[in-house]
Amino acid sequence: MRLNxxxxxxxxxxxxxxxxxxxxVLVKLGYFVFYSRDYQSLIRGGHNFNxxxxxxxxxxxxxxxxxxxxxxxxxxxxxxxxxxxKSCIVLKGHKENMYYAGRLFKxxxxxxKILEGELKNxxxxxxxxxxxxxxxxxxxxxxxxxxxxxKNNSYFIDGTQGIxxxxxxxxxxxxxxxxxxxxxxxxxxxxxKQDKENIFVLELENExxxxxxxxxxxxxxxxxxxxxxxxxxxxxxxxxxxTGIAEIPLVIYLAQRPGxxxxxxxxxxxxxxxxxxxxxxxxxxxxxxxxxDPREAFELTSQSxxxxxxxxxxxxxxxxxxLGESYYTLTSKMKVTKSIKSTKLKRYNSxxxxxxxxxxxxxxxxxxxxxxxNKKVKEIEKDVKKFEQYKIYGxxxxxxxxxxxxxxxxxxxxxxxxxNCKFIQLLYIEPFPKEIKKELENHNVVLVExxxxxxxxxxxxxxxxxxxxxxxxxYDGRPFLCDELKKEIKKVLK
Amino acid sequence: xxxxxxxxxxxxxxxxxxxxxxxxxxxxxxxxxDGGKKKEDFAIVTGIGxxxxxxxxxxxxxxxxxxxxxxxxxxxxxxxxxxxxxxGFSGDGDAYAEGIEHLVHTARYNPNVTYVVHNxxxxxLTVGQPxxxxxxxxxxxxxxxxxxxxxxxxxxxxxxxxxxxxxRAFAEVKQLEYVFKEGIKHNGFSFIxxxxxxxxxxxxxxxxEKIYSLEESGHDKNNFDGAWKKAGEFDYNVAEKIPVGVxxxxxxxxFEEQFPQLRELKxxxxxxxxxxx
Numbered sequence: 018m019r020l021n022x023x024x025x026x027x028x029x030x031x032x033x034x035x036x037x038x039x040x041x042v043l044v045k046l047g048y049f050v051f052y053s054r055d056y057q058s059l060i061r062g063g064h065n066f067n068x069x070x071x072x073x074x075x076x077x078x079x080x081x082x083x084x085x086x087x088x089x090x091x092x093x094x095x096x097x098x099x100x101x102x103k104s105c106i107v108l109k110g111h112k113e114n115m116y117y118a119g120r121l122f123k124x125x126x127x128x129x130k131i132l133e134g135e136l137k138n139x140x141x142x143x144x145x146x147x148x149x150x151x152x153x154x155x156x157x158x159x160x161x162x163x164x165x166x167x168k169n170n171s172y173f174i175d176g177t178q179g180i181x182x183x184x185x186x187x188x189x190x191x192x193x194x195x196x197x198x199x200x201x202x203x204x205x206x207x208x209x210k211q212d213k214e215n216i217f218v219l220e221l222e223n224e225x226x227x228x229x230x231x232x233x234x235x236x237x238x239x240x241x242x243x244x245x246x247x248x249x250x251x252x253x254x255x256x257x258x259x260t261g262i263a264e265i266p267l268v269i270y271l272a273q274r275p276g277x278x279x280x281x282x283x284x285x286x287x288x289x290x291x292x293x294x295x296x297x298x299x300x301x302x303x304x305x306x307x308x309x310d311p312r313e314a315f316e317l318t319s320q321s322x323x324x325x326x327x328x329x330x331x332x333x334x335x336x337x338x339x340l341g342e343s344y345y346t347l348t349s350k351m352k353v354t355k356s357i358k359s360t361k362l363k364r365y366n367s368x369x370x371x372x373x374x375x376x377x378x379x380x381x382x383x384x385x386x387x388x389x390x391n392k393k394v395k396e397i398e399k400d401v402k403k404f405e406q407y408k409i410y411g412x413x414x415x416x417x418x419x420x421x422x423x424x425x426x427x428x429x430x431x432x433x434x435x436x437n438c439k440f441i442q443l444l445y446i447e448p449f450p451k452e453i454k455k456e457l458e459n460h461n462v463v464l465v466e467x468x469x470x471x472x473x474x475x476x477x478x479x480x481x482x483x484x485x486x487x488x489x490x491x492y493d494g495r496p497f498l499c500d501e502l503k504k505e506i507k508k509v510l511k
Numbered sequence: 512x513x514x515x516x517x518x519x520x521x522x523x524x525x526x527x528x529x530x531x532x533x534x535x536x537x538x539x540x541x542x543x544x545d546g547g548k549k550k551e552d553f554a555i556v557t558g559i560g561x562x563x564x565x566x567x568x569x570x571x572x573x574x575x576x577x578x579x580x581x582x583x584x585x586x587x588x589x590x591x592x593x594x595x596x597x598x599g600f601s602g603d604g605d606a607y608a609e610g611i612e613h614l615v616h617t618a619r620y621n622p623n624v625t626y627v628v629h630n631x632x633x634x635x636l637t638v639g640q641p642x643x644x645x646x647x648x649x650x651x652x653x654x655x656x657x658x659x660x661x662x663x664x665x666x667x668x669x670x671x672x673x674x675x676x677x678x679r680a681f682a683e684v685k686q687l688e689y690v691f692k693e694g695i696k697h698n699g700f701s702f703i704x705x706x707x708x709x710x711x712x713x714x715x716x717x718x719x720e721k722i723y724s725l726e727e728s729g730h731d732k733n734n735f736d737g738a739w740k741k742a743g744e745f746d747y748n749v750a751e752k753i754p755v756g757v758x759x760x761x762x763x764x765x766f767e768e769q770f771p772q773l774r775e776l777k778x779x780x781x782x783x784x785x786x787x788x
Contacts, residue, residue: 190783191590215786217590217772222616226583229576233556233587236574237595238784241587259577358784362554362592365574366566375519375567376575 018073018162021080022121023097025066026089026114028059035087035114036067037344038135039121040173044346046127047167049075051427053343053496058198058282064092070499073167077310077345077427080500085124087117106161111153115146119153126163129154171348176340176424177202179311179351180270183318185210186353190239191217193227198282199338200244200272224249228256228267235265238360240322244270247289248279254296257331261301263365264390266325268318273337275494284494285339287423290472293333294447302393304332305446308340309426315351317444320404323356327400328393335446337467339496340424354404398448406450411439417510418457420485421465422446422473428497429465432506438463443473454481463487463509467496513544519567528682528707532629533565535687536598539695540571543596554595556584558605560636561709562629565600579610582617585624586766592782593767596695597623603630607643607663614665618672618700622766625694625701628665629682631709632747639712646748651712662747665704666758670739675699675763677738679755681722682707686755693757699765706753718753725756732757 022039024032033054040050052069068079083101088094088109094101101107108120115136122132129151136146174182180203184192194204208218221227224245231241245253250271260267271293275286293305304324308314314336321332364374369386371377410430411419417438419429429440441456457477464471464485469492474485489505491497515537523529544550553571557563559578566575576584585599606614606628617624632649634640639651643663650657669677676697680686682705694701706722708715731737738759745753767773776782 188788190786193587211772215772217770217783219590221583221586222612225580226586226613226616229580229583230587230590232576233574233584233589234591234783235587237554237588237591237782239591239782241591255577256580263574358787361784362551362572362588362595364566364572367559367575367577371519373517373519373570375517376564 019076019080020071020084021082022069022085022087023066023083024069024087024089025064025093025097027062028056028065029061030089031114032065032067032089035118036069038118038132040069040344042127042131042135043071043164044171044173045169046164047169047171048073048164049171049346050173051076051078051343051345053079053339055495056283064096066093066097075346075348076431078431078497078499081498082500085121087121089114089117113149115149116153119150119155120157122150123154123157124159124161126160171346173344173346174311175342175344176308176311176314176336177206177342179308179314180318180334180336181206181210182351183315184242184268184322185214185216187319187322187356188240188358189216189242189322191219191231191234191241192244193219193221193231193241194244195220195222195224195227195249197246197249199274199341200246200249200270202341203244203270203272224252225256228253231267232256232260232265235267235360236365237362238358240326240358242268242270244272246272246274247276247292250289250292250296255298258297258299258301259367260331261297261299261303262369263367264329265365266329266360267331268321268325269331269333271333271335272341273335275492281494283338285337285424285467285496286492286494287337287467287472289335290446290476293335294476302328302330302390302397303447304330304397305335306332307335307422307444307446309423309442310340310347311345312347312349312351313444314340316354319352319354323354324397326356326359328397329359330393335423337424339467345427394448401445401448406445407453408442408444409439409456410442412437413439415439416460418460418462419465419506420457420462420473425465425467425497428499428502431499432503436503436506436510438506438510446476449476449480451480454483457481457483461487461510463489463506465489465497465502467491512541513550515541515570517568517570521564521568523561523564524710526710527561528631529561529565529629531682531684532627532687532705532707533568535684535691536565536627537569538684539688539691540569543695548596552594552596554588554597556581556588556597556599558601558610560602560604560634561631562600562602562605579605579608580613581605582610582613582626585626586617586620586622589622589624589767590773592784593773593777594780594782597625599624599626601626601628603628603632603642603644604634607665611643615668615672618669618674618702620766621673621675621699621763623698623700625691626703627691628702628704629707630665630704631707631713633709633713635709635712644747645713664742664746666742667739669702670735670742670759673763674702674759675761676701676757677742677759678702678757679704679706681705681718681755690757697760699763721750721753722755723752725754725758728754730754730756732760735759735761
């Protein structure tokens, strides 16, 4: 069973609330839910929609076709008509979102008491909501299935919560940010948690101030983190370079959206791979990790704190809108990597410095400093071995390899289930796992990436001289969908 | 008296007014250390330019930071450990060109940070280009026709931005010691501009003869309108009289006192570094 439900309407009509309630309930019942959000850069009006896909087995993506359409306004049906299955059930003609919650619960054969319980937990407008939902439940005549409680050991979170959880459990003290989609949800998430977790969250006048304040806090020994998206990251790169020479531990959350320029602010992309690897002047060490689901977001954030503290370097967590703002149902536990506070206040310098921390242009000292910093590369390459730098899924002996990183992971896992291929997911961009060479050499490799040129193929060519010419690329700001991707993979592997 | 000197030999030009600023600041800090403070209680931050060499000549913790980014770094240090006495140093390029947004916003935030701007009205370390406070008519290789743009009045900018302490001094040890002491004593953001002629690229405009003391002339530093008027007397072009001293001082909510997490650190006398989770 795999059903896709689309909730569409104008911004402000509350499709998120509706999607989330159904998602939460389905997960509690023991089903696997994935939902993504498609919204425009506006506050009221326009067309926003969420697609919720659920199944009785693990899933991590949506499909292009719709089984149930919830239309909160008239436009929704028109816009999505071409994606509706022949059998699609359309719920429309009413305005309140809780009315649709009632109808949906009846349609899916879920006991009304469960919905009532959920609404009670939310507390806001309880009586009004229940009344509206009850009416919907009564108005809906048929049920297409009966969903009852199965065993349940799963949790339902988005990528942002993965990052925030990983940061908090790793001892985050201070988070600085300037609002920018799609990194803002992390600012909101951490701000809400700051009292309970005794952390400090602050919005400053721009990204330059944000990262320099984080540098200031980091040199006092505080575990510091900043978050932004492409344009904001561009502004931060001078100070990123400063953390390199001054050896300051800092964790940077980089949530990608389509660029260049302002691009398409509320959509998704993987176009910043090179920026994460190369930004900042001069030669310095960094770590770049790329989670593909909320659990990896948690664990790689935790590992970023570990590496940044241990080696006093910047660590960049490369995420995107699709991972950050989509909800996943996960079962395995999230692992914390412990890190100690390594830094204390002393004399730091953006210049090459002597043993007293003062600026120097002495040739011997410059050389020594650089060699001492470069030495970290080897140490990190050794240390990183204790973590998974890449993962292999699917048919391990197949000569067909799907290669990817980041958020396409979900659609790839769902689409290759009965295909003759394996999937290699890169978790560490820097340091790059050289062992991956044997998995790619003499294999039929296909790169899947949310970009127009296939940036990872350049990295693979640079690191190991392997040239990938088969690429499945998507660069319309939308994430990969399971059924469409499956067709494309089949076509390429033929 | 504690010795705050480093082993680095100063590379400022002989007779540079930066020596006056360095000496005055070292005297004021030494006095505080003699009075019971520890060296470790201080953090200094500098930008990039001639002024920034003070970092190498004062043996205190901190960061010789990037051009223009002194104030966010100071704010970050204060948030990292609110018990530290944080002193920022900038040139006029740092403060009024590259990083002017931080100046405006830090005045709004009002953290308990003292900020000294070495204003020599010229980019000296890059050999003599005009800055936002260079007077109309100034010529150098990059402005053969002369500067055409009206200079910025930083004191008025600070007053308009809500700074709770605004002062100016000429680069002379005695005057500087007074404003530095007052600035450090003030609970909130202390903006101190130092008029510091550059012997090479922006020689003395007889400022020393034109200055007069606000304190001696009976100026009321708690009066905003009076401060605004006094701040307008010198427009950074030509001047007859240049007021120096404390223009304005007001009690305003202090940044780090408004957040429970930071108040708690202050109460316990610790920084985030001391919190182990």
